[in-house]
Amino acid sequence: MAPNPSARLIVGNWKMNGGLGLLGGLAAALKGGGWTGRAVVCPPATLLGEAHRLLGPLGVEVGGQDCHVAERGAHTGDLSAALLAAAGARHVIVGHSERRAAYGEADAWVRDKAVAAVEAGLSPIVCVGDTAEMRAAGLAVETVTRQARAVLDARLAGRAWALAYEPVWAIGSGRAASRDEIIEMHAALRTVVGRGTLILYGGSVTPGNAGEILACPEVDGLLIGGASLRPDQFAAILRT
Numbered sequence: 279m280a281p282n283p284s285a286r287l288i289v290g291n292w293k294m295n296g297g298l299g300l301l302g303g304l305a306a307a308l309k310g311g312g313w314t315g316r317a318v319v320c321p322p323a324t325l326l327g328e329a330h331r332l333l334g335p336l337g338v339e340v341g342g343q344d345c346h347v348a349e350r351g352a353h354t355g356d357l358s359a360a361l362l363a364a365a366g367a368r369h370v371i372v373g374h375s376e377r378r379a380a381y382g383e384a385d386a387w388v389r390d391k392a393v394a395a396v397e398a399g400l401s402p403i404v405c406v407g408d409t410a411e412m413r414a415a416g417l418a419v420e421t422v423t424r425q426a427r428a429v430l431d432a433r434l435a436g437r438a439w440a441l442a443y444e445p446v447w448a449i450g451s452g453r454a455a456s457r458d459e460i461i462e463m464h465a466a467l468r469t470v471v472g473r474g475t476l477i478l479y480g481g482s483v484t485p486g487n488a489g490e491i492l493a494c495p496e497v498d499g500l501l502i503g504g505a506s507l508r509p510d511q512f513a514a515i516l517r518t
Contacts, residue, residue: 285314285315286314286315286498286499287318287499287500288500288515289318289320289341289403289442289478289499289500289502290317290318290320290502290507291371291374291501292319292322292506293343293376293503295322296325296507301332301333304319304509304513305332306509307509307512308336308513312516315516316499317337317339318340319333319338319339319340320340320342320370320371322343323357323365326340326362326366327365330366341362341367341369341400342357343371344374344377345357345358345362345370345372345391345394345395346359347390348394349398358398359391359395359397359399363398363399368400368401369403370400371402371501372388372391372395372402372404373385373391373429374405374444375446385425388404388428389429389431392404392429392431393431393434396433396434396437396438396439397433401437401438401440402440403441403478404429406425406426406441406442407425407444407449408421408445409447410446410447413445419463422443422467423469423470426470427470430470440475440476440477440498441467441477441478442477442501443460443464443467443477443478443479444480444501445459445463448481448482449480450503451481453482454481454482454483454487457490457491460491460494461494461495464495465495468496477496478497479494479497479499480503483500483501483505484515485505485511485515485518488500488518489518492518500515502515
């Protein structure tokens, strides 16, 4: 059965972590199902094929953590969206705050990656976020909505893609944004992307706060970092 594009999307981003043992542990934790949304795991690219083999039969989709804007060419060390799709990916994360900061990825570059993804048949998960400095200066909503508007492109119209709001100051801190902060930002983002695009929240999501976050208006899913590396925690969040 084809996945429901409007179902809640719960995405695990392993970043530069994990291995075959973690894949096996996650497969064991997820046996039996018990969730109603769409589960996605984004492991390092070296594990994509095995993740697809192990998790696909359980109803879990896999995704890449980044892609190049080009379909092919002399780009040593990079992976195109087409190569990710060939390895079994159905999604790809683009514009994560760590890549924006470490590699200077500008909004236009993130947009072009999202377009490359949909043209290769993938559903991009476009990350936007604010730093502690931006929030202290009262620029959080302005910054994040600007990032969201920058990715809008006619080539994405009618395609499946998601927007993920990640407060940079919350990632890895153990402190998620407050309910009021999440509601404010997601409402602002909804005015930008309309009703056809899922908006996810990411930033120190745990089994203890996932239910409360998912109950916030305009939150269509979660992008999970650290807890996705704990099979028991990721399974618990999926079953929230």
